Amino acid sequence: QGDIFNxxxxxxxxxxxxxxxxxxxxxxxxxxxxxxxxxxxxDDGVMIIGIPNRRSIAVLKAALLGSVFGKFFLFWAPGYRNDSEILYGEKKIKKIIKKVTNKEAEIGYAGSFLWVGCFRSLIKFFDKKFKKSKFSFLTLFSVIK
Known part of the structure; x- marks a missing residue:
């Protein structure tokens, strides 16, 4: 047994x-x-790391609701609120991965760009019409060893 650091x-x-x-x-x-x-x-295996995409509506909403402004003025609004999350950008995480592995990470995206709690019919509609993009909920970094 262990944890991510051990x-x-x-x-x-x-x-x-x-x-x-x-x-x-x-x-x-x-x-x-x-x-x-x-x-x-x-060797030839894959490492994948996923982080909240700071360009997605869902992540922006959570950041707003978790901010000092959001806690004070939007306390009534439903939804997830960022607490301990640091919204790292793609360049920062790619740089860390490169420093540690000496390899360039490939970037992909997953999930809807809409917020959690959005009408399911809207999510289904947009998921059919739009491919995963840099506005999707997750940013995925992958490296082949």
Whole structure:
């Protein structure tokens, strides 16, 4: 047993991934996390890291609701509120991954760009009409070892 800072395994894996984790940590801690994840990947295996996309409506709404302004003036509004999240940009995370792995991360996107709690019919409509884009909910970084 261990945690993300102390991963000890007898074997390595073809896929090591996390989503919704590193945005709660400092850049120095993220380097440790990436190093531990990358060390747990087999040769030709894949490491994937997902973070909230700070361009998506859902993430922008959560940031607003979690802000001092939002807590004071929008206390009545439903929805997730950012608390300990740091909204890192793609360049920052790519730079950390490159520093630790010496490899360029590929970037992809997943999820709707709409907010949590949005009408399901709207989400279905937009998901059919629009491909995943840099406005989707998650930004995914992948590296092949």
């Amino acid at each position: 991963m000890k395994f007898d074997i390595n894996f073809d896929l090591v991934w996390n989503i919704g984790l590193i945005e709660h940590y400092s850049e120095e801690e993220i380097e440790k996390i990436v190093r531990n994840m990358y060390n747990a990947v087999n």
